[in-house]
Amino acid sequence: MKGRVIKSTGSWYLVKVEELVISARLKGKFKQEDLKLTNPIAVGDWVELEKEEGQETAVIQDILPRENYVIRKSTRKQHFSHIIASNLDQAILVITMKKPRTSLGFIDRFLVSTESFGIPAILVVNKMDQLEGEDETSWLQDIHEIYEPLGYPVLEVSALKDQDLKSKFLPYIHGKSSLISGHSGVGKSTLLNALIPEAKQDTKEISGYSAKGVHTTTFAEMFFLPEGGDLIDTPGIKEFGILDVEEFELSHYFPEMRQFLGECKYNNCTHVNEPGCVVVQKLEEGYIHPYRYQSYLNILHEEDSHR
Ligand SMILES: Nc1nc2c(ncn2[C@@H]2O[C@H](COP(=O)(O)OP(=O)(O)OP(=O)(O)O)[C@@H](O)[C@H]2O)c(=O)[nH]1
Ligand SMILES: [Mg+2]
Ligand SMILES: [Zn+2]
Known part of the structure; x- marks a missing residue:
């Protein structure tokens, strides 16, 4: 069978x-x-x-x-990797502004990974009911401004409060196999329960002390939508160790850089300080978001120190 x-x-x-x-x-x-x-x-x-x-x-x-898979560095065993899930149509990254806070750097690492696996990604901003104040509104605005032009849809939801969550979500997940990922406590299981009530996944309040999640979900598990398609709830992740991406390759996984890559003077350009670098020129001209370029540099240098 x-x-x-x-x-x-x-x-x-x-x-x-x-x-x-x-x-x-x-x-x-x-x-x-x-x-x-x-x-x-x-x-x-x-x-x-x-x-x-x-x-x-x-x-x-x-x-x-396997058609594809999402894999990360093992947190327990050096030089080993852990397959989170396979045969996916897309990855949904659940993010929150606070309790816990999701950083842009984390989002970018996640997106570099999904780009490198060839898996489309969607950003879901959860806990919209808690969003307040100028700081938080401007964080949300950044998320829209940075990621939507790159082709990543940004959805705003409240897994706890939205009455129309399902109708809002269904066009994105219907008939597809979707991974749900994100930090512990962002509401992945709450979202899943709202979409598939039979799932009955445990959810837990985040810790008041650290404002972080308490790692409630411990194993990945797939649930089926009655309308067709499935969702995979996963344990919260702290960071996303990027695997096997060579220096000169990294920019391929930034869609806004990818389109200019053939144009740099040197074909092994890492877009840091090489002469005739078109990526740096496009950054200066405002075609590449400075936050994204900063993430690019951070990943480039971190990966460097791991080599
Ligand atoms: N205010 C508010 N709280 C929410 C929302 N969604 C989830 N929560 C709460 O956030 C806490 C964490 O939710 P979970 O669904 O357990 O989070 P998780 O991402 O599955 O966490 P792990 O399984 O640890 O990775 C719970 O107390 C939820 O009730 C929301 O839209 N608004
Ligand atoms: Mg969970
Ligand atoms: Zn360059």
């Missing part, structure tokens, strides 16, 4: 085979192409499985080739 992995707890996997959900385990070791992974099988994987004799459970025999 063929099925899709909807949850993985480490040793057991829940696999959806047509309308059934079956518990399955892995037998033996799996070879992964060149990747050092902490998890051989991820949510979203299509697998081939076989029923165990006289039991309700099954054994996973094979993983079908």
Whole structure:
């Protein structure tokens, strides 16, 4: 039989085979192409499985080739990576202005990752009911001004309060497989519950002391929209370690730079201080947002120090 992995707890996997959900385990070791992974099988994987004799459970025999995946550096094991989910149509990044605050740098790292995986991304500003004051309005304005022209849709929602959340959201998620990501406490599970009430994901108040989330969701899990499509709730992430992006490659994952890349004087230009750099010229002319360029430099230099 063929099925899709909807949850993985480490040793057991829940696999959806047509309308059934079956518990399955892995037998033996799996070879992964060149990747050092902490998890051989991820949510979203299509697998081939076989029923165990006289039991309700099954054994996973094979993983079908992944169309794409979102992967991050393992926080536990050096030089290892963790696949968050695979076979996705898009990634939804939930962000909040406060409690917790999502920085532009974090957003940019996330977007560089999804660009490098070839996965479209959407930004969802949650907790709009809490937005107040000039500071916060100007943060929101920045988000719209920076990201919409780059082709990333920006949605404003309140997962807790919006009455029309579903109708607002459905055009973006209908019939698609969407990953939901973001810091702990931004309301990923709350949003999921609002869209799919049967999901009943645990949610928890953020810590009053640190104004950060308390890592309520601990495993990625896929839920199905009755209208068609699925959403994958994931544990909150602190930072997004970017993988295997070469210096000269990084600008390919900034859509506003990508269009000028052939035009720099040197074809291995890193767009820092090389003569005849068209990216720096476009920055000065105002075609590239200074915050985005700053993020570019930050990622470039951080990745440098990891090499
Ligand atoms: N005021 C307000 N609070 C919200 C909103 N959405 C979520 N919250 C609250 O934010 C807190 C965290 O929500 P969760 O859904 O648990 O956050 P999460 O992103 O799933 O967090 P992790 O599972 O830890 O990654 C809860 O107390 C929610 O009730 C919103 O739109 N407005
Ligand atoms: Mg959660
Ligand atoms: Zn350049």
